[in-house]
Amino acid sequence: MLTLENVSLNYGSFKALDGVTLHAKQGELVVLLGANGAGKSSIFLTISGIHRAAGGSIQYDGQQLIGRKPSAIVQAGVVQCPEGRKLFPMMSVQKNLMLGAYVHRRDGEGNRQRLEDVYQLFPILREKKDDPAGSLSGGQQQMVAIGRALMGRPKMLLLDEPSLGLAPLVIKQTFEVIQRINQAGTTVLLAEQNAFAALKIAHRAYVLENGRIVMEGDPESLLHNDEVRRAYIGA
Template sequence: MLVLKDLTVFHGPERVLQSINLTVEAGELVVLLGANGAGKSTLFHTVSGLVKPAEGQLHFNGKSLIGKSPAQVVAGGVVQCAEGRMLFSQMTVQDNLKMGAYSYKRNKKAIATQLDYVYELFPDLVQKRNASAGSLSGGQQQMVAIGRALMSKPKLLLLDEPSLGLAPLIVEQMFSIIKEVNKEGVTVLLAEQNAYAALSISTRGYVLENGRLSVEGTKEDLLENEEIRKAYIGA
């Protein structure tokens, strides 16, 4: 479904990603592990059309994404849920969710159907639908952020650090929902520092270090890799 081949990205004079080769098959849940500053968000921004690569190829379902606007990328089925949630804090939960339906904003029936789906996934949001997004807890805000991305009807969902700043029990709940979304047919590329939680629901994974992919393998391979355990999981 997604193919990155020899992808290199600069931020000004600095090379942020170098010769990235990564694939995601339809139906997979693939984890991209890496510390802060490794280049995970830059990779996602490049796939989303927010950043232009200097070199390499980037294909989704056999078609190049290079040169596509972010709106065209979303319309084609690739949707990013950004790190930090990026909600409109003064708007209600429901209005934030509806922002994700921008590409079909005139189809009220389709919006209502997708809202029902999101509220079924995140029942905690039902009673909060008319509350301002800024008044919610961190976990609830993350639910809104993921729900808004799902409102765009993604074929491929890019999730950037969804567990950041959340309590362990909320992280467990969040990852359970992500796994359910994947089981229902949405392919997921998940960028995370919480390696154990992410790998527990994944198909396989990659490790990004200083802009380069250093390791790839099944979740079992990565969980058993001593260097990865020391760096991301602990003894």
């Protein structure tokens, strides 16, 4: 469904991505593991068309994404939920959610149904729909961020560090929701530092260091890999 071949990205003289090759099949939940600065967000921003790759190919569903506008990439079905949530804190929860439906703004009925789906997934957001997004707890704000991405009707959802800054119980609940989204048919590419939680729900995983893929495999083998355990699990 998504294939990156030898993708590179430069920020001035700094090489943020160096020959990244990875893929996600339809229906998979694939994890990108890596420390801060490893290149996870750069991969997502390049897939989303926000940064232009310096080389390589990004194919989604038979289409080349490099050179396409971010809005066209969302319309094709690839939607990103960014690191740090990036909500509009003074706007209501519902208005933040509806911003995710911008590329589908002419489909009022479809957007109403999608909003109802989000409220069923996150019932607390229905109760707080008129509250400013900035007044919510960190976990609830993450729900808004994921819900906003779902309003874009993703076939492929890019989730960038959804557990960042959340309490352990909220992290557990967040990953359960991500698993439900995947099981309902959405392909998920999940960037995470929380290796233990992410690998528990993944089908496959890649390890990223300094803009390069240094390891890949099934979750079980990576969970028992000494290097992965030392770097990301602390064992």
